[in-house]
Amino acid sequence: MASTQKSLADVTAERIIKYIIDNKLKEGGQLPNETALSSLMGVGRSTLREAIRSLASRNILTVQQGSGIYVSHNTGVADDPLGFTFIENKEKLVADLMEFRMMIEPRSAALAASKATPEQAQELLLLAADVENCYEKGVSHSEADALFHAKIAEISENVILPQLEPLIMHAIDMFIDITHSSLKEETIKTHKAIVNAIQKNDPIAAQDAMTLHLIYNRDRLRNTLAQK
Amino acid sequence: MASTQKSLADVTAERIIKYIIDNKLKEGGQLPNETALSSLMGVGRSTLREAIRSLASRNILTVQQGSGIYVSHNTGVADDPLGFTFIENKEKLVADLMEFRMMIEPRSAALAASKATPEQAQELLLLAADVENCYEKGVSHSEADALFHAKIAEISENVILPQLEPLIMHAIDMFIDITHSSLKEETIKTHKAIVNAIQKNDPIAAQDAMTLHLIYNRDRLRNTLAQK
Secondary structure, eight states: OOOSSOOHHHHHHHHHHHHHHHTTOOTTOBOOOHHHHHHHHTOOHHHHHHHHHHHHHTTSEEEETTTEEEEOTTTTBOSSTBOGGGOOOHHHHHHHHHHHHHHHHHHHHHHHHHHOOHHHHHHHHHHHHHHHHHHHHTOOOHHHHHHHHHHHHHHTOOSSGGGGHHHHHHHHHHHHHHHTOOOOHHHHHHHHHHHHHHHTTOHHHHHHHHHHHHHHHHHHHHHHHHHO | OOOSSOOHHHHHHHHHHHHHHHTTOOTTOBOOOHHHHHHHHTOOHHHHHHHHHHHHHTTSEEEETTTEEEEOTTTTBOSSTBOGGGOOOHHHHHHHHHHHHHHHHHHHHHHHHHHOOHHHHHHHHHHHHHHHHHHHHTOOOHHHHHHHHHHHHHHTOOSSGGGGHHHHHHHHHHHHHHHTOOOOHHHHHHHHHHHHHHHTTOHHHHHHHHHHHHHHHHHHHHHHHHHO
């Protein structure tokens, strides 16, 4: 544990977590207001606020001023869940993230291909088109790109993979930052090959296409780092 | 971001993070005491305490009563970084964690084999022996087992993999819980094969041995879940 002694606010935070689970509240689900929650937990207003702030900093709750207290998107997954902020060597971090994606994403694409419904494949196709639009308009594609990869994780039906979204996002942002890269033709092409394989429910082709996609990107990263 | 409005405590927490990075403080490094830190950050004692509590809940700082404020082990990686607490179906979670380990660990073992010094291989050998001792004594091997796998992640030199330690720990705990498993001969044997390959700096053999190890375990999990 992080601290040797638990404050009343910590205990209250744990009880709020239990409340969320027991009441099967999901992302976007609303909790009772401060007054009700404070009497429900049997603690004063300031203790409750401290507990809520702690849960907000762990991305468990989102407080919307004047509206209410909600369960956060990607509940319990912080912006920086693996502490990348504290890894000093950013070039090593971006290279190691690429290796990490190489471990995860080809097999994730294969799983997605084995599960995808026609509707899901269509959604993925639209996300690939969004990335291409960014390319044509000359605007940053980092968010669209991250959403494309997050959708594959979602289609895979594995419950861990979508939780890695902030890591993949981080990896894409750092990659763009370091390679100063506008999007390349290869990205568009290999994205299309991935969509195509998932649409056809062909896991091997999906795994190959994702591997190729990452190899292209890793190669560019390697060249960039070698020139420094 | 988790909250729409940043409190003074949040801003102070971010400045403490910046302080840790700028001063290159590592795990176990000590920060100035409360009085000094409070004047350094230009905030009152109660705001500072709130900031410190928030950093402790994110496993960035560890407060030891009477001793001081330290940078936490696995800085910034919470006990439950990916929010597994909020995943309801625990049987699906344990099966998906096994798939996740299958993505990560064979390649992680290969990396470790390509980098391991004789000293590191020796350390790993001792950790495998610890697991075997637990088996012979009939006590829980979950912690020793997690340390064995964490050591491989460390030897790999990839900066992401050691940060996954709480996930692997979680996976091993849940696996033992669900299969009610005492350790099996296969675990001992395949651990030995992994050590052996890493000792010989043979990445392919290490990858094969880790894959075999995980397949054995996944098979047992599959059988257990099928009987339910």
